Amino acid sequence: AEHVFGCVLCCPGCFSLFRGSAVMDDNVLKMYTTPPTEARHYIQFEQGEDRWLCTLMLQQGHRIDYCAGSDALTFAPETFNEFFNQRRRWSPSTLANMMDLLASWRDTVRINDNISRPYMLYQFVLMASTIIAPSTVILMITGSYHSVFKLSIFESYLLSLLPVVIYLAICLTMKSDIQILAAAVITALYAVIMMIATVGTVISIVTENFGSPNVVFLTGLTTIFLIAGILHPQEFFCLVYGALYFMVVPSTFILLTIFYLCNLNNVSWGTRETPKKLTKEEEEEQERVNEDKKKKKESKSFLNRLGITNLIRDLRDLIKNFLGSRATIEKVSASCQTDENNCLARTVSRNSRNSVQSKDTSMNMNVEDVVPPGRE
Numbered sequence: 094a095e096h097v098f099g100c101v102l103c104c105p106g107c108f109s110l111f112r113g114s115a116v117m118d119d120n121v122l123k124m125y126t127t128p129p130t131e132a133r134h135y136i137q138f139e140q141g142e143d144r145w146l147c148t149l150m151l152q153q154g155h156r157i158d159y160c161a162g163s164d165a166l167t168f169a170p171e172t173f174n175e176f177f178n179q180r181r182r183w184s185p186s187t188l189a190n191m192m193d194l195l196a197s198w199r200d201t202v203r204i205n206d207n208i209s210r211p212y213m214l215y216q217f218v219l220m221a222s223t224i225i226a227p228s229t230v231i232l233m234i235t236g237s238y239h240s241v242f243k244l245s246i247f248e249s250y251l252l253s254l255l256p257v258v259i260y261l262a263i264c265l266t267m268k269s270d271i272q273i274l275a276a277a278v279i280t281a282l283y284a285v286i287m288m289i290a291t292v293g294t295v296i297s298i299v300t301e302n303f304g305s306p307n308v309v310f311l312t313g314l315t316t317i318f319l320i321a322g323i324l325h326p327q328e329f330f331c332l333v334y335g336a337l338y339f340m341v342v343p344s345t346f347i348l349l350t351i352f353y354l355c356n357l358n359n360v361s362w363g364t365r366e367t368p369k370k371l372t373k374e375e376e377e378e379q380e381r382v383n384e385d386k387k388k389k390k391e392s393k394s395f396l397n398r399l400g401i402t403n404l405i406r407d408l409r410d411l412i413k414n415f416l417g418s419r420a421t422i423e424k425v426s427a428s429c430q431t432d433e434n435n436c437l438a439r440t441v442s443r444n445s446r447n448s449v450q451s452k453d454t455s456m457n458m459n460v461e462d463v464v465p466p467g468r469e
Contacts (some may be wrong), residue, residue, distance in 0.1 A: 096159035099212035103144040107167040141186025237293030266357035280344040
C-alpha cells in the first residue's frame, strides 16, 4: 500500500539495498549516528534503526521502492516470548518515527516529490487507527457478549474490560517474564472469546442491520485479506492461517499494546541477545544484591513477623561463632605444639653442636699438651 500510494516508509535491514550517495547525503548518516540524549531518542533511534534511517532519507527527498519479485530469508520470532519482545521494540519506534514524519509533513511534501498530501493524510489515519484499535476490539467483544449471552451493554462492557484491567495491573507490578506468561494465558482465554465473538457476529448479520460494529469489522477484515490473496496467488494459501490470526486479534491489539506501553523504559534489543559475561567484581556485586533481596523477602515472611526468623538467625550465628572459636583454639593449640616441637628440636640440635664443638676443643688441647720426645 505504501509503495502504491507514495513510497515505502521502512525497509528492514536484511531486506534492503541503499545507494551509497543517498546514505551519505546531508542530514542522513550524520543525523543517523547521533547518540541518543533524550527518552524519545532511545525509542526512535535505537529501537527501530532501520525505520529511522528510512525516515531520514525520505525527509531528504529520496524514494524507497518495494520490489515484489525479490525473495529474502531471515530469522523471525518462533515463540510467543520472542514475538512479544520484538514487538515491544518495534511498535513504539514505529509510532515515534511516524509522529516525526507527520510533524515535518510540510517540508517532506515540499522536498520529496514521491510523498503527497493525501499520502500523509493516509499515514495519519493509519496511526490514528493504530491508537484506537484496542478500544475497537473491546467494543467488538462487548457486542458479542451482548448478542450471545443476552447481557446488557453495560454488563458486557465490564466483562470485556475485566481481562484488560487484570493484565494492566500485572504489567505495572510484575517483571517482564511474568507479563509475557500472563499474556500467553490471557491469549488462550481470548481465543475462546473470539469464537464467541464469531458466533455473535453471525447472529448480528442475521438479526441486525449491516451497520453493526461487529459486522463492519469482520466484513471489512475478511474483504481486505481476501482481495490481497487474490492479487497474490502464490501466497493465496497463506489465508488458511487467517483463522488463527483472527483468534489472536485481541492479543495483538490489546495485550501487546499494554505490554509495550508499560515497558517503554526497557530499551534492550529483546531478541538474539547473549548473556553478558560478568567480571569478578560484578559477580560479587550481584551476589550481594541477591543476598539483600533474599533478606528483604525474608523480612516480609510470616515467621519473621512473629520473631521466629530472627531467633533462628541469632541461634545460627551463635553456633557458627562457637564452632569458629573452637576451631580457632584448636588451631592455636596445634600451632603452639608445633612451635614447642620446633623449639625442642632446635635446642637438641644446638646442644649437639655445642657438644661436638667442646669435644673438638678438648681434642685440640690434648694434642697441644703432648710434647714429642727430645723436645722437653
